[in-house]
Amino acid sequence: MLTEDxxxxxxxxxxxxxxxxxxxxxxxxxxVAELTVKPLTGIPMAIAVLYGFWSxxxxxxxxxxxxxxxxxxxxxxxxxxxxxxxxxxxxNHESILFKLFIGDPGVFTPGYAGDICFEAxxxxxTGLFVALGVVLPAIFAFYLFMIFMEDSGYLPxxxxxxxxxxxxxxxxxxxxxPMILSFGCNVPxxxxxxxxxxxxxxFMMMALLxxxxxxxxxxxxMLEVVPGYVGMIILYLLLGFFVFGYVLNKIIxxxxxxxxxxVPPYHMPRWNNVKRKLWIRIRxxxxxxxxxxxxxxxxxxxxxxxxxxxxxxxxxxxxxxSWFDVPGETVAPLITAFMRKDLAVxxxxxxxxxxxQLITSVVLVSLYFPCVATFAMILKEGLQSGLREGIVFLFxxxxxxxxxIFAWGGLxxxxxxxxxx
Amino acid sequence: MLKILLMxxxxxxxSVVFNRLTGxxxxxxxxxxxxxxxxxxxxxIEGHETEVLDVPGTFSLYPKDKxxxxxxxxxxxxxxxxxxxxxxxxxIERGLYLxxxxxxRSRSVIIALNMWDVAKDKGISIDHDHLSSLLGxxxxxxxxVSGAGMKELIFSIHEACTSDVKSIVERAMV
Numbered sequence: 001m002l003t004e005d006x007x008x009x010x011x012x013x014x015x016x017x018x019x020x021x022x023x024x025x026x027x028x029x030x031x032v033a034e035l036t037v038k039p040l041t042g043i044p045m046a047i048a049v050l051y052g053f054w055s056x057x058x059x060x061x062x063x064x065x066x067x068x069x070x071x072x073x074x075x076x077x078x079x080x081x082x083x084x085x086x087x088x089x090x091x092n093h094e095s096i097l098f099k100l101f102i103g104d105p106g107v108f109t110p111g112y113a114g115d116i117c118f119e120a121x122x123x124x125x126t127g128l129f130v131a132l133g134v135v136l137p138a139i140f141a142f143y144l145f146m147i148f149m150e151d152s153g154y155l156p157x158x159x160x161x162x163x164x165x166x167x168x169x170x171x172x173x174x175x176x177x178p179m180i181l182s183f184g185c186n187v188p189x190x191x192x193x194x195x196x197x198x199x200x201x202x203f204m205m206m207a208l209l210x211x212x213x214x215x216x217x218x219x220x221x222m223l224e225v226v227p228g229y230v231g232m233i234i235l236y237l238l239l240g241f242f243v244f245g246y247v248l249n250k251i252i253x254x255x256x257x258x259x260x261x262x263v264p265p266y267h268m269p270r271w272n273n274v275k276r277k278l279w280i281r282i283r284x285x286x287x288x289x290x291x292x293x294x295x296x297x298x299x300x301x302x303x304x305x306x307x308x309x310x311x312x313x314x315x316x317x318x319x320x321x322s323w324f325d326v327p328g329e330t331v332a333p334l335i336t337a338f339m340r341k342d343l344a345v346x347x348x349x350x351x352x353x354x355x356x357q358l359i360t361s362v363v364l365v366s367l368y369f370p371c372v373a374t375f376a377m378i379l380k381e382g383l384q385s386g387l388r389e390g391i392v393f394l395f396x397x398x399x400x401x402x403x404x405i406f407a408w409g410g411l412x413x414x415x416x417x418x419x420x421x
Numbered sequence: 422m423l424k425i426l427l428m429x430x431x432x433x434x435x436s437v438v439f440n441r442l443t444g445x446x447x448x449x450x451x452x453x454x455x456x457x458x459x460x461x462x463x464x465x466i467e468g469h470e471t472e473v474l475d476v477p478g479t480f481s482l483y484p485k486d487k488x489x490x491x492x493x494x495x496x497x498x499x500x501x502x503x504x505x506x507x508x509x510x511x512x513i514e515r516g517l518y519l520x521x522x523x524x525x526r527s528r529s530v531i532i533a534l535n536m537w538d539v540a541k542d543k544g545i546s547i548d549h550d551h552l553s554s555l556l557g558x559x560x561x562x563x564x565x566v567s568g569a570g571m572k573e574l575i576f577s578i579h580e581a582c583t584s585d586v587k588s589i590v591e592r593a594m595v
Contacts, residue, residue: 001525002586011517013593018552019513022544150450159452177452194477194487195454202487262453264432265511265539270566273449280446384487 029266036157037263039164046161049154053145054231060141061134061220069133073125074117083116083125084108098122100301118225119350127297130221130346131290136282138220143281144274146184151269155180156261163261169245173261175205179241182209184216184281186374190381199385200254204245206378207397210370211404212241217289217342222362225349229359236415237366240408248400288373289340296339300332300347309335323406325413326361327353337365339372356416364409369401424472424499425464425578428492428523429507430516431478434535436460437565438507439475442575447475454478457488459495466578474499480515482522496523503529503581505574510540510547510562520556524584530558531581533574537562555593557584 002010035041075081080088090098093105103122107114117129149155159176166175174195182189189209193202214222214237222230249256303309309332317328329351337344344365348358370378378397383390425442427435431453439447443462448455460475476495477488484490496504504523508516513534523530534540534549553560559580563570 002521002590007518007521010521010590010593011514014517014552014555014589015514017555017593018548020546020548022546024544147450150452150455153451155450156452174454177454191457192454194457194491197486262432264451264453267451267566269451276446277448280448 033157033263033266036154037160039161042157042161046158049149049158053149056145057138057141057216057219058223060144061138061223064137064140065134065220065224069129069137070117073129073133074115081116083120083129086122086125087120096305099305100298101125103301115349118346121297121301121347121350123294123297123301126346126350127294127343130343131293134221134224134346135217135289135293135342136285138223139216139281139285140278142184142216142219143278146181147274147277148269149180150277151267151273153264153266156263159261160263165242169204169242170249170256171201171205171245172256172258175201178205179209179213182213182215183219186210186213186215186370187377189213190374190377193381198254198256200252201256202381203393203397204248204252204256206381207248207400208241208245210374210378210397211367211401212237212244214366215341215371217285217340218345218366221342221345221349225345226355226358226362229355229362233359233363233366236363236412240367240404244400244404244408292372293340293343296336296343299339300336303335304332323410324360324364326357326364327351330361330364333361333365334368337368337371341365341368341371356413356421359416359421360409360412363412364405367401367405367409422472423466423469423578424474424502426474426476426495426499426502426504427507428476428496428504429478429519430480430509430512431455433478433507433509433516434565435478435507436475438505438533438535438563438571438574439473441565441568441571443473445475454488458491464575466575471578474502479519481519482526503531503578505531505533505578505581507533507535510534510537511543511545513547513552521586521589524556524558524589525586527583529581529583531574531577532556532558532560533565533570534560534562535565537570538564538567556589557592558582 036045071081073082075084086102087108090102092098093108101123103120103125107116107120118126120126155177159173162176163173166172178189178192181192186209190206193205196202196205312331313328316331320326320328320330330348333344333347336347345362348361348365382393427439429435436447436449436456439445439460439462440449442464445460445462447460456475456477462473464471464473474495476492479489479492482493484493506520506523520530520532534547540547549560549562559577561570561574561577563574
């Protein structure tokens with residue numbers, strides 16, 4: 001076998017004999033490529049792109065949800081929406097089936113003033129509304145923009161720019177890619193950590209993104225439930241990401257070596273590929289997430305009916321009130337959060353509480369135990385390095401999670417008091 | 422049954438080649454490390470159903486992360502598979518390193534010089550016939566995103582062959 005040097009020498013000779021480099025004139029594409037990675041011009045451009053992303057997400061998701069879905073499900077003066085229609089199909093509003101699948105009979109009384117879409121609470125009413133009316137448009141808007149960032153080649157450039165910031169918490173270059181992906185969904189983001197070089201980096205990244213990064217579906221519901229505060233909530237979560245990243249970097253043994261990342265040339269995204277990837281996401285949502293949302297609603301409703309929620313609410317109320325200042329009823333969404341965090345946020349919207357309590361509980365749901373799909377993925381990745389290591393991995397993540405929930409979740413309450421929210 | 426592995430550096434277009442060959446739906450993106458696990462698909466070559474594996478990008482056969490470990494594992498397991506080495510035509514030197522490593526392990530290789538159009542735009546011209554005769558394995562220019570060269574790649578797969586690195590040295594170092 002040739003040594004490394006011999007191989008490179010051979011390659012040199014081969015390329016000298018076969019490759020000709022002609023005159024090359026820099027094009028506008030190259031100028032843009034330069035400007036987007038140089039910090040002085042790149043950072044303002046990155047802020048502009050991310051702000052554009054955010055506006056696009058809010059505008060498109062809002063256009064479909066508020067402009068169309070809320071009316072379709074809730075109804076207008078001249079049109080009976082899907083949810084009231086469901087209510088009208090039943091004469092007995094007190095039956096178990098009605099309470100499970102259609103929802104709270106109180107919502108279906110004439111002249112009800114609340115937000116019927118979120119407050120009905122049945123499988124076929126709020127369940128379908130959250131999945132199809134709120135999350136589906138959010139996922140569509142999010143991935144449409146995301147796919148353009150992926151296919152154009154902007155994503156790795158963004159990674160290069162944020163690199164300096166990430167150095168401070170011992171993560172490099174490529175670690176940004178899983179983080180950005182995880183704003184869409186944590187599951188592929190956990191898979192993307194396979195590109196990180198050391199176990200330390202992988203563990204840190206998986207733990208941090210599962211805890212601190214809300215997914216696109218969750219963000220979509222947040223826009224409906226706490227409009228006006230979503231930006232602040234994201235900032236608080238990102239701050240937590242860096243604070244705990246810094247701490248984890250200090251206490252976890254191991255190295256996080258410098259990693260170089262290739263920045264590919266810009267390509268025009270191909271419409272066919274964009275369409276295909278968008279369809280893969282939407283199909284995945286309809287096949288996997290939609291049943292989980294409906295199942296989540298059903299389970300919580302059953303638990304309500306048999307009194308488990310009330311029992312848990314009374315049990316945990318002291319902790320929830322004294323430490324986080326959120327009402328005991330939030331245990332129900334916290335149970336749903338095991339399955340789907342988007343649904344959990346939607347259920348928080350139906351609980352009566354103050355704005356600051358709502359913000360705190362939305363943050364709690366985000367920090368809380370990862371959703372079942374993410375958890376399964378993390379477990380799979382953890383177990384790949386052997387059973388023993390997998391268990392250590394799982395245990396340490398749970399401890400870290402517990403600390404984060406209480407420290408970062410509890411702190412927010414006092415910040416909100418100081419801020420006067 | 423013939424098996425084909427798609428190997429090469431990250432972000433050279435392996436998944437695009439894979440989707441063109443098999444009609445599958447592997448995720449294509451413009452950043453290194455999109456594929457972190459292998460994908461399987463099928464293509465008919467001369468009437469025979471042939472399995473194609475899209476392997477995560479790897480710089481060499483000495484893995485440095487999980488995704489590259491997957492690549493090496495598949496490479497070692499599929500001993501009889503033909504390797505399509507996908508190279509970025511704008512940076513063939515880098516890709517050739519992996520090609521040499523694969524050839525040293527006496528595997529049948531065919532090279533797809535992908536992003537041929539980008540290379541042309543950059544004023545890079547590659548004498549692919551000469552490259553093929555130096556390396557002793559077939560070399561096919563491709564533009565996977567548009568599908569150019571894909572037919573030729575499929576027709577040339579049966580010409581994939583091993584090549585002795587010593588004789589490559591003899592041919593190239595004169």
